[in-house]
Amino acid sequence: MLATFEQAALEAGKAILEIYRGGYAVALKQDLSPVTIADERAEEIILGHLLRDFPDIPVIAEESVAAGRIPDIRGKSFFLVDPLDGTREFVEHRDEFTVNIAYIYEGVPVAGIVYAPAIGLAFTGEAGNAEKLVIDENFRITDRAVIHVRLQQENLLALASRCHGSISTDDFMAENAVTACTTIGSSLKFCLLAEGKADVYPRFTRTMEWDTAAGDAVLRAAGGTTVMLDGMPLNYGKTDQSHDSDFANPNFVSWGGRQRLAVA
Structure with a gap:
């Protein structure tokens, strides 16, 4: 599953960066949060990958929900997709925006990827294994490293x-x-x-x-x-x-x- 997530996120991130570097239009959704053509294009790419590889798993995706396209996921496993998390960062030209894809099983996020295309880093997690990925300018993964939380100190x-x-x-x-x-x-x-x-x-x-x-x-x-x-x-x-x-x-x-x- 993570292989699909990685492929989808990298392709979506490439499309986002093309728009980020080339100028973009911003609109407001009903809740007055910003949305750009990058959100919409990235979601289209991600949904295409998920539908191809997992046609029977419903997807809850931010822009689709905003448009009223909401599958029934009660009692089911499903995907959650935020094609461009941090749209405000994107609009204000800060590089902290990400592509988010997750798989939910019995209410628990059991697999996911967070990809920050402008920074060239991605993070994945599945089955007790989390990794930090380095992505080059050609959108290829050049390094993987296992990551862990640290023990908390007094402060x-x-x-x-x-x-x-x-x-x-x-x-x-x-x-x-x-x-x-x-x-x-x-x-x-x-x-x-x-x-x-x-x-x-x-x-x-x-x-x-x-x-x-x-x-x-x-x-x-x-x-x-x-x-x-x-x-x-x-x-x-x-x-x-x-x-x-x-x-x-x-x-x-x-x-x-x-x-x-x-x-x-």
């Missing part, structure tokens, strides 16, 4: 969203002995945890499942965890939610090595 290094901070996040930092914080866009936060470069990523503003699933899959494969505020693992395939739309996530905290949680 924690946290990661926070560049565009979605909150007072709750600041409170969490104070209550959990966080001594330093790095801001970064997109699902790369999960990947930094997975390769042992940070300890915790608290998220107390809204996300959707396609935003988090691929990075979460990489993190879990590297030995980390993502939990809701009640301590239970974040699950996927959330439909018929009375308090929010389908596939919306609750607040969560992602950890590297050892889980610690103090939330008021």
Whole structure:
């Protein structure tokens, strides 16, 4: 499965970079979030690969959902696709945007890829094995290295969203002995945890499942965890939610090595 993910992500990333470097038009979706032709082209490429290799597995993809194309995934395994995570970074010409593809089995992200085409790095995770991939200018994988989370020290290094901070996040930092914080866009936060470069990523503003699933899959494969505020693992395939739309996530905290949680 990861072979398909890698092929799809690399091809989508190539298309995204062509648009990124050549200029692009930006529109707003109904929720006022930005969307570009790069989102749409990348999703088309990824869906083509998944349909070819896994025709019986439904796909929940961000732009398809926005267009009202939502397959019934209740009781099924399925794919989650965010063709361009970090569209704001893309629009503001920061290189932190990613291509995200994940496979969900019984509510758990068991395989995923996060590819940052402008940086030339990708991260994969499946069956307890997580890797960091180096991608060259010809979109070929030139190196693979196994990655693991690090054991947490007494003082924690946290990661926070560049565009979605909150007072709750600041409170969490104070209550959990966080001594330093790095801001970064997109699902790369999960990947930094997975390769042992940070300890915790608290998220107390809204996300959707396609935003988090691929990075979460990489993190879990590297030995980390993502939990809701009640301590239970974040699950996927959330439909018929009375308090929010389908596939919306609750607040969560992602950890590297050892889980610690103090939330008021």
